[in-house]
Amino acid sequence: MEYEMGEGVATLRRELRQLVREHVPPDFLGAFTADPADLEVAQAFCRTLAERGLLCMAWPREFGGRESSPWEQMAVREEMWALHEPRGAQYMGVNWVGPTIMRHGTAEQQARHLPPISRGEVIWCQGFSEPEAGSDLASLRTTARRDGGGWRVTGQKVWTSYATMAQWCFLLARTSKGARRQQGLTVFLVPMSDPAIEVRPIASMIGPHHLNEVFFDELRVTEADVLGTVDEGWSLVQEVLAFERVGIARYARVERLLHEAPTALGDQWEKLPEELRGRWARMLVHARRARLLAYRVVALQASGRIRPDDSAAYRIAVTRLDQESAEVLMDIVAEASLPDEAGRRFRRAVADHRRYSVSATVASGSVEMQRILMARALLAAS
Template sequence: MDFSYPAPVQSFRRELRAWLSEHLTDDVVAAGRLRGEDAEALALRRAWDATVADAGWGAVSWPREYGGRGASVLEQLAYAEEIARIRAPLPLNVIGLNNIGPAIMHFGTEEQKQRLLPRMVRADDIWCQGMSEPEAGSDLAALRTRAVRDGDHFVVNGQKIWTSLGHHADWCQLYVRTDPDARKHAGISCLIVDMTLPGIEARPLVTLNGATDFAEVFFHDVRVPADALLGPLHGGWGVATTTLSHERAGAARLYAALQLQLTDLVADLAAHSVDGRPVLEDSATLRRLGEIAVDVDYLELLCKRAISAALHGGDADGTGASEATGGGAASLAKSVWAETGQRMAEFAYDVLGERQATDRWSEQRLSSRSLTIAGGTTQITKGITAVRVLGLPRG
């Protein structure tokens, strides 16, 4: 695994670091930490995203013609590390930039690309992704939301749930069933839906930590123009599963975020005592802290190993199986990140306790329960790892 940064990447990092140092304010950092319905924080983050995009830092992995920098994999890695280091908030359209935007680049018409992508980068429009349903979470192919062709429109009926920012979104990348008689993977299509269309109702969901980052979205006879189809009719499964190379270094965010949390945790523990004795003098506390630190280091190694494989045209597990470089390695990293994040939050809460309602570790203890669910449950990701990395037979 070779991670020596060539001179152009070092120059890229210095330029980014200097720009962030000049433009990122404490108010923007604080807004990135807030959850829920804070309208002022939301507006501040949208303004920040526009500033970042106008300076050319909004979607560095995207091609230049769509507002990106065409950044190399190592430049993407440097970008992710610097953004985490300075605690800059993730873009409001992080799902759009990483998933929806690349899908539009790959499957969209030229008109869709020119109309939608520049506004996505600037957060002029907020995007959501309509995938999960009450009975189709991890098993996306079981979705039931229907779209029936009626002249120049599709008529959509159904429900989506756990839709990030669904109640704030201007647009939705919506997965619907257009052929109920086909096998379940083959009868799905993808639509780009204007969330202001009549018949759409978005209700915010309050999660365990009191946040309202998600919504359930209902579609009642919503008439979506037929030219809103993204990709081929009944080809939505291919749109959902296509992995493009624009964010191949995105895994860096996983270990960089946990490294920052670990730094914060050590600082909080260093200032904490129990019965007059510093907790960092307790051997059991030090052992648990050391185990978490090792897991964070392992996650960094795992992520960089996968990125190195992408750089050198190899695979992530040494077997020569090309699939391991993609979904298998990403699934393994996601599992380790989620479980380590939960252990860190549990450990912090056990030692530091519930000090006040706004304490970050109290909040993290609650929100961390979602880590092994969001973005693919641990059971699903471990199944992918078993098949694609370990080469075990499918169950």
């Protein structure tokens, strides 16, 4: 299974790698640490990408893009995730907040929100999951009730990544009760600076900024804050999740770490148990499978089709890869002494990958829910 990406993709990858070498410290392990300097590295790097037209390549020119092919945008996505995502949280705005606003937003919303995203100046968070509505998102309880010419939003969100640093929230709330839970939901675009919003960080092993509670206490929103049509937000959410799940190219990081292992271990590589090296080779095959599933979704999106079941298949493959590869890599570094700086850096990168992999089969929709999506699609097609 091969996909034609065009002649410019290889050149683009070389340019991106050179920019990372020039602007990102070699020991950078992501923006979401306790050190504010890491976030500033990511924000500055986003501005560098934006100045070169590399942040939102596939966007239309009128919205700050270059109208590049989806494959070029995929190349950016892979190169960034392979190197601990030096764009920080910008992938959320680039991959799905921006495109959703393009497709469903008013002219005023597009003018307000798209230029800052394309310049790498704004961070978004996602107000979806709740204490009793995670994988079963349609059962959410955050409500927006009519109040004059707008609404008052009251409720709680949880697991909200980047809420402590975000300027805007893509918020899903219930605006009416329908015959089905998926009916009567509406998307609002709300500023996180509003005093009616309170963010409480949740301590976790994956570090600050990733897990937060967000409380909405009579938050005032208006018609101008509604994205799409009132009560029809579920269709937007399905589109968003399809883009989000394929937008996280963690297989690229897995492939890089797996390929680095023999070099990092040097002469010790051949002394590893044969069974362990066999598991390492199997992970390379699984990484390739996840990559091809991602390419399938990109090809469908490029043709104007968005199928949640294809995104679900990719999501299952890449999250299982995350966890299985983390176990293999941890076993590899446990077998070796890595005394030099390159070895210590590799060990830290593997440990970082392991921390993130723990939540992989839950984040962005659990594996069980992805299987349900696939089953429903197969039954509908039969």
